[in-house]
Amino acid sequence: MLYYLTDLFRDTIHASEWLGALGVFQWVEFRAVLAIILSFTIVVVSGKRTIGWLVMKKVGDNPDFGRADVNELMKAKSNTPTMGGIMIAGAIFLTTLLLADLSSFYVRMAMVCLVGFFLIGLVDDWLKLTAARRSTGRQGLHSWEKMLFQIALSVLLGFFVVNHPERMFVTGSEFTDMARALNIPGLKTWVKDAGEFVQSPGLIVLPPALFVLIAVLVMVFSSNAVNLTDGMDGLASGIMVIVAFAMLVLCLIAGYAHEDFVLAKYLLVPHIPLSDELAVVAASMVGACLGFLWFNCNPAQVFMGDTGSLPLGGLLGFIAVVIRQEFLLFVIGGVFVMEAVSVMLQVAYFKITKGRRIFKCAPIHHHFHLEGWTEQQVVIRFWLITVLLAAIALATVKIR
Template sequence: MLYEIFLPLADDYSLFNVFRYITFRSGGAVLTALLISFIFGPKIIRWLKDKQGEGQPIRDDGPESHLLTKKGTPTMGGALILLALSVSTLLWANLSNPFIWIILLVTIGFGLIGFGDDYLKLTQRNTKGLPGKAKLLAQVLISVLAATGTMAVSPPEMGTHLAIPFFKELMLNLGLFYVPFAVFVMVGASNAVNLTDGLDGLATVPVMIAGACFGLISYLVGNTIFAEYLQISYVPGTGELTVFCGALVGACLGFLWFNAPPAMVFMGDTGSLSMGGALGTIAVITKHEIVLSIIGGLFVLETVSVIVQVASYKTTGKRVFRMAPLHHHFEKKGWAEPTVVIRFWIISMILALIGLATLKLR
């Protein structure tokens, strides 16, 4: 919005030239999202606490300490992230860029699915929420729209292609399998973040780290000079996603102020499903789907731990972990919650650096 308002004035007033630069608008998006979080955060938390009463239902089979330390904490805090992220993006991004609307479609759409899930958990006072099949179907439908939209606005020579990291300009044409693959990435990323969101601040910081990494990737992929220098696929228009990533970082940073241990509010499925979906969509648009599995490796580990646990229990009757997802396993082993959270943050940072290294190692 600000881009459309002030850029036409640049010819008469050189001060407004700054709106041409993605880096300037990305910085503005970070600060705006952060400011919105700080202003509206306390009000939203008070309102959620007043409406929810007993707060988010706590699993009876989870770590015993959670029944004491987390009881009464409100959920749906992801609404604060969505508010800060959406408003900041709409203010600072170039709204004529179709990628912005695709990423907002997935983010808000997945957020609404998560909102419905959180609402049912609260009203029915259990941890089940929406039926799994209904939730998955809704995610798939939104992802199909996003994937087909991405194909339509991407260059024809790479619309259905998958980039392979560590190789110079190596692209695999997935053809008819591209849409199912893109849907798998978006839905998988969404649910992986959802599984990770089990401790105070555990998912917030890795999402912020991944968002910052993909902000850089979006900028490089959307810049013909940097893309040619790094020998990565150039996708016109993706640079504008840097603004969205900046807003994502600012929104998560602002939310962390209230979500840091001990959390004043949980993001709930409203936040985790939408944030994961956003990361998956950015990876699809920038043709860095495989790199997402490295940068977001913590989310992959958490998901794999659940898959392994369920498969082992169903086939042998034995559990590999004391409890899944993986963060609960370490809690059961006696690790304090802040220890688990901070160590997982460190792992996330290491994996992010490895993922960024793929940009140069070609």
């Protein structure tokens, strides 16, 4: 909204000595920094009242981990207000509405992604957390129902994203191809020819159906991986700050262009015009999760629940799909991947061996807790691992 207003009155602003400073709103980098500050402020200011409302509504979780020793370790968290993701999603939505360029197709689709995954999480949390005071009705969504809604939403998003370049650019142009390029280590998207960067002849352009399939897998996996990680005070929110910040940087790389200079070409990664606006969305995620960490650090006053974890993970996956950095997302979010894979391995091994387990408990953060690590040690060490993974991923962007 603010971007639109400054763009609408651009000539007046540039001509005015007093209003000239407002021209900084045209810079996506400035708006990204402002988005971090604004979303953080929104969550911190609204946090106390929101937590009070959740307490009044008795929206507290009493999870059963299926093991007496884990239940004993986590018993202090019983009845802690959940659904704190309302603050996170609300801050991201409002900040994006104020600071992003809403004429951007990618920003609008990001908002659809945010609201869609938020509603799935909200319905599941509300049914599950209010079941104890309802004589009839559902106790949360069934796993297959939740998965079905996630897949349907991801298919919709993938379909619109894969068809968008066809309307925006000339069919067959380098930008249309880049928007569907397979971007993995070892594959160059650009090569130098006569001193200029041109599209690599070895570029693999994904067919629309395969693109949508990959988009669905990435968004559904990412949303559920963040959900599984949200099991200790500050764990998911702290990791999200780091991962979202790294994605912010990748958005700027993918979309930045000034006159004849295209940053993505220099770094040999896909250039997706106008995708740099997603940096504002990623920045709002950073600020919102920082603000949530204010209340979610040990001992937590509130948990985000599915209401927060599903939209956060879904947005990460959506952004990665748009800027063609799915591989780097899974590197940066290696802890999220580790948490999800530990659950899949545990369940599969348990069924195959008829009762045996690989880990003491899954997700894997509970395994380390049972191994003797304190909760704070697990959280801080997983944060540190994520910082290292983000640094490695960003340092190797240009390696092809």
